[in-house]
Amino acid sequence: MTSHLLKVPDMSCAHCEARITAILEEMKIPSFSVNLSEKTVTVETDDLKRVIDALDDGGYEAEEI
Numbered sequence: 001m002t003s004h005l006l007k008v009p010d011m012s013c014a015h016c017e018a019r020i021t022a023i024l025e026e027m028k029i030p031s032f033s034v035n036l037s038e039k040t041v042t043v044e045t046d047d048l049k050r051v052i053d054a055l056d057d058g059g060y061e062a063e064e065i
Contacts, residue, residue: 001030001044006062008055011039016060023058027051040065 011020017036024032024043029051031044041062043051048064055062 001046002048003042003044004048004051005065006041006043006052006055007065008039008041008060008062010060011036011041019058020055020060023054023060024051027054 008016008020011017011034014036017034020034020041021032024034024041027050029043029045033042035041041055045051052062052064
């Protein structure tokens with residue numbers, strides 16, 4: 001699996017952080033971290049498009065940086 005760093009500019013509060021965490025847990029992503037202060041998410045995945053699409057469906061636009 002490859003590690004990817006995503007920018008999530010609309011992540012602004014603890015609720016956002018919890019929702020993004022729930023989305024990634026529902027996807028069964030084995031390793032990830034959410035950094036609210038930097039508005040980033042690090043994920044280990046071989047299907048980055050699937051992760052970005054799931055975050056987008058949850059209301060959080062994300063792009064790899």
